[in-house]
């Protein structure tokens with residue numbers, strides 16, 4: 001009885017260790033992801049080896065101030081970027097009518113990610129903005145249960161372009177984030193100074209708002225995001 005019991009335990013232990021070896025292989029390779037209401041948006045280059053004078057891969061989305069309450073959406077590789085949240089009711093999120101918001105100013109106001117398409121030629125890229133307000137409804141992160149989503153807005157594609165902004169003069173180069181309509185019928189035309197990008201969420205802490213803020217985090221939704229910048233490739 002004793003020996004048989006031991007054998008069974010040993011057999012079970014062997015079975016367990018085999019099981020864990022088998023399941024460990026894909027698990028080790030998988031990035032760590034988590035759930036967070038706050039996130040940075042990190043750019044990855046899609047299918048290009050083009051070298052631009054501004055860093056893009058791994059750079060974070062933020063606004064470059066261009067007027068009162070107005071910012072052009074740019075990428076910055078030396079700042080952690082702005083902390084965004086996906087704002088909307090549960091119903092708005094599930095029907096792709098939420099928007100992407102960050103807080104700025106004193107007191108804190110909501111600044112929404114605005115996606116503008118060229119009305120006459122939607123395939124022609126237009127700079128995105130991070131302006132005071134609620135942002136463009138329908139700009140969302142897909143929310144599959146197990147993987148972080150990619151920022152999307154219908155069939156809009158994203159690119160980053162090496163450009164100057166009139167507000168900062170001719171010597172300061174920015175990676176300006178632009179959007180364009182991208183469908184099977186309309187091939188994306190990526191100008192020489194631009195590369196196509198994806199924007200992916202990196203988990204960040206959405207701080208409590210100080211008293212007197214105009215912003216509200218009441219409708220900030222949890223999203224799945226990467227825990228580490230190294231996992232965003």
Ligand SMILES: *[C@@H]1O[C@H](CO)[C@@H](O)[C@H](O)[C@H]1NC(C)=O
Pocket residue numbers: 064074076077078079173174175
């Ligand atoms: C990037 O962020 C750093 C740190 O906030 C800032 O000093 C720098 O001017 C920014 N660069 C651009 C191109 O916006």
Ligand SMILES: *[C@@H]1O[C@H](CO)[C@@H](O)[C@H](O)[C@H]1NC(C)=O
Pocket residue numbers: 118119120121124125126
């Ligand atoms: C829209 O696209 C047309 C055609 O490419 C172009 O002439 C026009 O300047 C664009 N408008 C904006 C606001 O980008």
Ligand SMILES: *[C@@H]1O[C@H](CO)[C@@H](O)[C@H](O)[C@H]1NC(C)=O
Pocket residue numbers: 087088089092099101110111112133134135219
């Ligand atoms: C956030 O979503 C709520 C619910 O739809 C809405 O009332 C509020 O105006 C939104 N705020 C921003 C900044 O988009």
